[in-house]
Structures are given as structure tokens and as C-alpha cells.
Amino acid sequence: MADCCEDKACALDALRVRQSSTLKIVLAINAVMFVVELVAGLIAGSTALLADCLDNLGDALTYALSLYAVSRSPRIKAKVAIFKGTLILFAGIFVLLQVSYHLFVPVVPIFKIMGIISFVALLANGTCLLLLWKHKEEDVNMSSVWHCSRNDIASNIAVFVAAGAVWLTNAGWPDIVVGLGLATLFLMSAIKVLKAAVIELKKPDIATVSIQINKRNKP
Numbered sequence: 001m002a003d004c005c006e007d008k009a010c011a012l013d014a015l016r017v018r019q020s021s022t023l024k025i026v027l028a029i030n031a032v033m034f035v036v037e038l039v040a041g042l043i044a045g046s047t048a049l050l051a052d053c054l055d056n057l058g059d060a061l062t063y064a065l066s067l068y069a070v071s072r073s074p075r076i077k078a079k080v081a082i083f084k085g086t087l088i089l090f091a092g093i094f095v096l097l098q099v100s101y102h103l104f105v106p107v108v109p110i111f112k113i114m115g116i117i118s119f120v121a122l123l124a125n126g127t128c129l130l131l132l133w134k135h136k137e138e139d140v141n142m143s144s145v146w147h148c149s150r151n152d153i154a155s156n157i158a159v160f161v162a163a164g165a166v167w168l169t170n171a172g173w174p175d176i177v178v179g180l181g182l183a184t185l186f187l188m189s190a191i192k193v194l195k196a197a198v199i200e201l202k203k204p205d206i207a208t209v210s211i212q213i214n215k216r217n218k219p
Contacts, residue, residue: 018135019135020067022131022132022135023063023067023145024067025128025131026059026063026128026131026132026145026149027060027063027064027067029124029125029127029128030056030057030059030060030063030125030128030152031056031060032124033053033056033120033121033124033125034053034056034057034060036117036120036121037049037050037052037053037056037117037121038050038053040053040113040114040117041053041117043110043113044109044110044113044114044117045107045108045109045110046109046110046113046114046159046162046175047095047098047099047101047102047107047109047175047176047179048109048114048118048155048158048159048162048175048178048179048182049109049113049114049117049118049159050098051091051094051095051098051155051179051182051183052118052121052152052155052156052159052182054091054094054095055091055151055152055155055182055186056121056152058087058088058090058091059149059152061087062084062087062145063145065080065083065084068080074200074203075200075201077200078197078198078200078201079197079201081143081193081194081196081197081200082194082197082198082201084145084193085190085191085193085194085197086190086194088147088151088186088187088189088190088193089186089187089190089194091186092182092183092184092185092186092187092190093183093187095179095180095182095183095186096180096183098179099176099179099180099183102172102175102176102179103176106172106173107172107175108166108170108171108172109166109172109175111163111164111166111167112163114159114160114162114163114166114175115160115163115164115167117159118156118157118159118160118163119156119160121152121155121156121159122153122156122157122160125149125152125153125156126153128149128152129146129149129150129152129153132145132146132149133146143193143196147189147192147193150189151185151186151189154182154185155182155185158178158181158182159178161174161178162174162175162177162178165177
């Protein structure tokens with residue numbers, strides 16, 4: 001009987017175990033940061049923090065879906081990636097709505113809370129990015145997860161910079177500017193993830209092709 005590692009079964013099983021372990025860790029981190037940033041964003045009155053909080057919630061859902069997709073077929077992974085891309089898209093739209101609202105209802109957020117929480121979130125999401133880095137080219141599922149984590153880092157840095165700008169200007173416009181930038185980043189990332197997933201879905205399904213070939217070879 002052939003060794004299982006010769007037909008790559010062992011390698012695939014090991015890969016799935018590594019992916020699952022990583023996803024469980026980043027899922028827990030994002031779930032905790034969602035609660036922390038939600039409370040902080042409401043207290044500080046910061047659109048940027050609330051947007052970041054929503055992003056963490058979307059990521060937690062994304063990682064949960066990715067855990068489901070780890071052992072699935074490429075087509076299932078592509079379908080999950082489409083859902084994740086849609087989540088990123090809605091996050092971008094939500095931030096745009098928040099920006100529009102605060103253009104008409106200006107608020108000066110509490111910069112101290114913004115700065116502290118964004119720095120804590122940066123450390124947390126930096127850990128997630130490092131954990132996911134080795135998986136980013138493995139398949140469309142893990143690639144889309146990595147894009148989510150990269151967005152988190154950009155969001156945290158942007159919120160931290162916004163906190164400093166709010167402190168210097170004593171105005172709420174830096175929060176609005178950062179929100180607009182984050183919305184742009186989310187929308188661009190959503191397009192990239194969705195495009196990759198659609199390309200994957202257009203590829204012929206190996207199982208279906210095998211069945212068709214077997215039918216043709218039957219006498």
C-alpha cells in the first residue's frame with residue numbers, strides 16, 4: 001500500500017490542522033477586540049473606533065467561516081471568500097455612512113481613548129498578521145483572511161494617527177478623514193477578494209470533471 005505522504009494526503013491533513021489552529025487564535029483575538037473597541041468607541045464618540053470595531057466583528061465572522069472552509073473543496077472555499085468579500089464591502093459602506101453623518105453632525109472624539117485603544121488593537125492585530133503571514137499564499141480562503149488582517153493593521157494605525165490629529169487640532173475632522181480612507185481601503189480589498197473568488201469559481205470542478213471522464217470511459 002502506498003505511503004499516505006506519497007499521495008500528499010498527510011501534507012494536506014497537516015496543512016488543514018495548521019490553518020485551523022491559526023484561525024482559532026485570530027478568531028478569539030478579534031472577538032475580544034470587537035467588544036473592547038465597541039465600548040471604547042461609544043464612550044469616545046469616535047467614528048474611526050466604531051468602524052474598526054465593526055471591522056473586528058466582520059473579521060471574527062470571517063475567521064469562523066474560514067474554519068468551516070479549511071477542509072472543503074476549492075469551490076466551497078471560493079464561495080466562502082465571496083461572502084467574506086461581501087462583508088468587507090459592507091464594512092466600507094458602513095464607514096462611508098458614518099462619515100456622511102458626522103459631516104452634518106460634527107463631534108470631537110476623546111483622543112486619549114482613541115490613542116490607547118488603537119495602540120492595543122494594533123498589537124493584537126499585528127499578532128494576527130504574523131500568525132497568518134505563512135498561510136497567505138496557500139489558497140483563496142487563507143488569502144482572503146490575510147487581506148482582512150492587513151486591513152486591520154492599516155485601520156489601527158489610521159485611528160492612532162487620527163487620535164493625534166484630534167489632539168493637535170481639537171476638532172473632529174481628522175476622525176472623518178481617517179474614516180474616509182478606511183472606507184476606500186475596505187472597498188478596494190473587497191473588490192480584490194471578490195475578483196479572486198470569482199476566478200476560482202470559473203475553474204472547472206475537479207470532482208465533476210472526474211465523473212464526466214468516468215462516464216465517457218464506460219463501455
